[in-house]
Amino acid sequence: MAPDDSTDTLVDGLVRSAFQVMGVLTRIGAEHDLSLTQLRVLGILRDRQPRMSELAAVLGLDKSSLSGLIDRADRRGLLTRGTHQDDKRAVVVLITDAGRDLTQRLYEEVLDALAPATGRLDPEQRQTLAQLLEPILTPPLHLTPRSAGRR
Amino acid sequence: MAPDDSTDTLVDGLVRSAFQVMGVLTRIGAEHDLSLTQLRVLGILRDRQPRMSELAAVLGLDKSSLSGLIDRADRRGLLTRGTHQDDKRAVVVLITDAGRDLTQRLYEEVLDALAPATGRLDPEQRQTLAQLLEPILTPPLHLTPRSAGRR
């Protein structure tokens, strides 16, 4: 309520940069026949093995929406479904080697695509920018890391 | 190529903040039965009267995709189609008063929704952050402002 000028300007910049970044992610995803959501799923699976319901919560989707999404990525061999040790109702989602390889390639393409933008700052400015972004980032929702109880 | 640590960390922050901002925009849009793209269209129309082809270019969509999108927003009275003065093939898109009102309300909701995040910085930090974002933002594609020749 009663936001000041600095907030206004900041939100404008955040929204514009968000659209710009999403544009890059969408384009790179599309070049590999991946939707933005699938891209995001692969990113999440790099270091987690969530169950369907956890994944749906993180993505802000209904669990029914996830079934088809995971089906399509599964059919392409990017991930697989596994069973949960303790809860026989649950399904855990696991990235495959092929999925991991693709994700790594995509990540490098994103870095390259954003290089002209990030390169307009010097290293010190990049560090400051990253540090200032940190507090505004919501801590990622807790996801069971590397499957329940393991590690 | 050969990105350093500061770039890596920055891109990570930019991507995460992008997903966070998009999450807010998607949710607020959905609460008003608007897709992210429709939200963006309304934002663009606040101060421009682009033709269909220009709008498609800015959004990165095929023009055929835009027809239905504009149809649905038109049916809801948020915008209208007008004719171009010089080119009888062209259609310009205009926001209506109702559309403008809704857009203003949505903008305030976005500010409110992001307030907990932006409030974690003090005004000086907000200003610095906005200034550091500026150089990484692509200048918005040129759109005929306020219809060709007017103003």
Add this chain to the structure above:
DNA sequence: TATTGTTATACTCTATAACTATA
């Protein structure tokens, strides 16, 4: 009874291809 996930259904979003009208 409540929760996990899937399926059936419907609508939006998007692209490709074919079309009409105008340049």
Add this chain to the structure above:
DNA sequence: TATAGTTATAGAGTATAACAATA
């Protein structure tokens, strides 16, 4: 001929509702 926009069509993404299996 080329460009602007629409329409037809098809596939992906999403939500709601109903369902089976498990807790």
